[in-house]
Amino acid sequence: MKKILFLILLSAFSFLYFQSFTLFSTTTIANEKPVPIPPSQQRTGNAAKGYKYLTEGDYVKGGIPYEFALMATGGKNKKFYLQREGLNGKISHEYTIVTAPNGEKLAAPNCMQCHAQVFDSALYIGMGNTFIDFSLGDKLNAGNFQMLEKLLQKQSPSKYEAAKNFITVSKTIGPKIGTAVRGVNSADRLAAVLAAHRDPVTFKWQQQALLELTNEVIPSDVPAWWLLKKKNAMFYNGFGRGDFGKFLMASNLLTVNDTAESREVDSHISDVLAYIYTLEAPQYPKTINVALAKTGEALFIKNCSKCHGEYGKEEKYPNLLIPESIIKTDSFLYKANYQYPQFIQWFNSSWFATGSHPARLEPFEGYIAPPLDGIWVTAPYLHNGSVPTLEALLNSRTRPAYWSRDFNTPVYDYVKIGWQYTAHNAPGGTAIYNTALPGYGNYGHNFGDKLSDTERKAVIEYLKTL
Ligand code: HEC
Numbered sequence: 001m002k003k004i005l006f007l008i009l010l011s012a013f014s015f016l017y018f019q020s021f022t023l024f025s026t027t028t029i030a031n032e033k034p035v036p037i038p039p040s041q042q043r044t045g046n047a048a049k050g051y052k053y054l055t056e057g058d059y060v061k062g063g064i065p066y067e068f069a070l071m072a073t074g075g076k077n078k079k080f081y082l083q084r085e086g087l088n089g090k091i092s093h094e095y096t097i098v099t100a101p102n103g104e105k106l107a108a109p110n111c112m113q114c115h116a117q118v119f120d121s122a123l124y125i126g127m128g129n130t131f132i133d134f135s136l137g138d139k140l141n142a143g144n145f146q147m148l149e150k151l152l153q154k155q156s157p158s159k160y161e162a163a164k165n166f167i168t169v170s171k172t173i174g175p176k177i178g179t180a181v182r183g184v185n186s187a188d189r190l191a192a193v194l195a196a197h198r199d200p201v202t203f204k205w206q207q208q209a210l211l212e213l214t215n216e217v218i219p220s221d222v223p224a225w226w227l228l229k230k231k232n233a234m235f236y237n238g239f240g241r242g243d244f245g246k247f248l249m250a251s252n253l254l255t256v257n258d259t260a261e262s263r264e265v266d267s268h269i270s271d272v273l274a275y276i277y278t279l280e281a282p283q284y285p286k287t288i289n290v291a292l293a294k295t296g297e298a299l300f301i302k303n304c305s306k307c308h309g310e311y312g313k314e315e316k317y318p319n320l321l322i323p324e325s326i327i328k329t330d331s332f333l334y335k336a337n338y339q340y341p342q343f344i345q346w347f348n349s350s351w352f353a354t355g356s357h358p359a360r361l362e363p364f365e366g367y368i369a370p371p372l373d374g375i376w377v378t379a380p381y382l383h384n385g386s387v388p389t390l391e392a393l394l395n396s397r398t399r400p401a402y403w404s405r406d407f408n409t410p411v412y413d414y415v416k417i418g419w420q421y422t423a424h425n426a427p428g429g430t431a432i433y434n435t436a437l438p439g440y441g442n443y444g445h446n447f448g449d450k451l452s453d454t455e456r457k458a459v460i461e462y463l464k465t466l
Pocket residue numbers: 013014015017018019059110111112113114115185186187188220221222223224225227228231233234235236237248249250251272276
């Protein structure tokens with residue numbers, strides 16, 4: 001039961017990250033040159049209020065009964081990093097206690113499910129959670145949800161009433177979000193599944209899907225929040241344009257009742273954006289060879305800066321989208337935007353695209369060249385987390401096709417920079433990353449290949465300083 005409850009909570013990460021599913025237009029011409037992304041106006045807000053709303057607010061208004069969540073997430077050995085008060089103080093940072101209309105307390109999954117990670121015994125809000133396990137998707141079948149429903153109905157009709165909406169949605173989306181391996185994220189897929197079941201204008205839940213979905217679940221990594229303040233567009237594909245707050249609040253779609261509720265959540269979300277804009281990358285904790293880093297900086301400026309920008313006193317970030325013909329990394333994530341036009345149409349004709357601060361999706365055939373602040377701590381690398389270390393990212397010949405890391409007692413490799421990993425000769429289960437699968441490829445971004453081993457070492461030394 002404990003496992004099933006956990007899976008149900010996991011299935012609730014229904015946050016809208018619209019990477020998947022669109023057709024831009026019928027006249028798409030393949031881009032051959034990097035394309036600069038223009039800035040768009042953002043709302044201002046209060047960062048302190050944003051932090052409070054992020055960690056205690058009811059932007060997701062549904063969940064499973066508090067007592068059940070405590071059981072599922074295991075009270076004893078858990079650490080409570082956020083030092084929250086009341087019932088929130090007794091549950092781990094990935095959940096927030098919300099009150100149902102009938103007064104029952106529910107544990108709602110929050111942004112920190114995917115956007116916080118423990119590193120060296122400290123919790124970093126804004127660091128992508130690369131430990132999450134979506135590979136359990138097949139267990140999220142209707143039978144398991146029915147078991148929970150029956151149990152709740154028997155034990156407490158009032159708790160069942162409070163959790164019903166959430167369970168109905170989870171039952172529908174749960175079985176559709178499984179990834180092939182652990183450590184990658186299916187939030188984009190969740191977004192698409194949720195959208196398929198909601199009217200774009202009223203957000204009313206439709207048990208029968210309105211949009212047709214493919215069966216593919218294309219995985220992604222999770223970008224660090226501290227990068228957003230430099231970026232003119234959201235998401236790996238750079239297709240989140242206009243008002244960022246509208247994307248930030250999209251997790252509300254999980255259990256939203258109507259657009260009046262969305263407006264209420266939207267009224268707090270610019271504070272969350274203000275909080276995200278205050279985040280800084282964690283500093284490299286070990287000694288850095290200053291002379292070597294200096295050599296690396298010159299190499300970086302020569303080979304990497306035109307895409308990734310310049311760092312230090314005079315920061316520059318060019319905000320470029322790099323077309324497939326140049327970047328050559330796995331194309332499934334961005335291609336999904338072209339193969340499934342209904343999703344982009346859904347978004348661009350939805351409540352999110354209306355009002356005084358509209359958002360819109362503008363897909364592109366390629367990926368954004370991200371800022372590299374704190375890159376030392378955000379392994380594994382590339383948009384699908386397919387490359388375990390910086391060393392392998394900068395030398396494509398050494399990238400392992402099948403690799404695993406220890407999810408229980410992870411060890412960071414401060415030489416290669418990334419999680420210590422084991423290479424395997426063949427795929428094997430969900431614990432081994434399998435780069436042969438569609439969407440999981442580790443090819444492309446060969447810009448480090450031409451560096452000599454000594455030069456590569458120098459560039460890595462420099463990357464530690466960012
Ligand atoms: C189920 C996991 C999950 C949850 C929960 C989640 N996100 Fe995300 N988020 C992602 C993933 C995955 C991406 C990247 C998707 C992509 O680019 O294709 C992302 C992207 C983002 C970005 C864009 C960053 C960038 O640089 O482009 C922001 C900002 C963000 N999320 C904020 C939030 C907020 C705020 C919440 C809570 C209200 C939230 N997310 C909840 C998984 C999640």
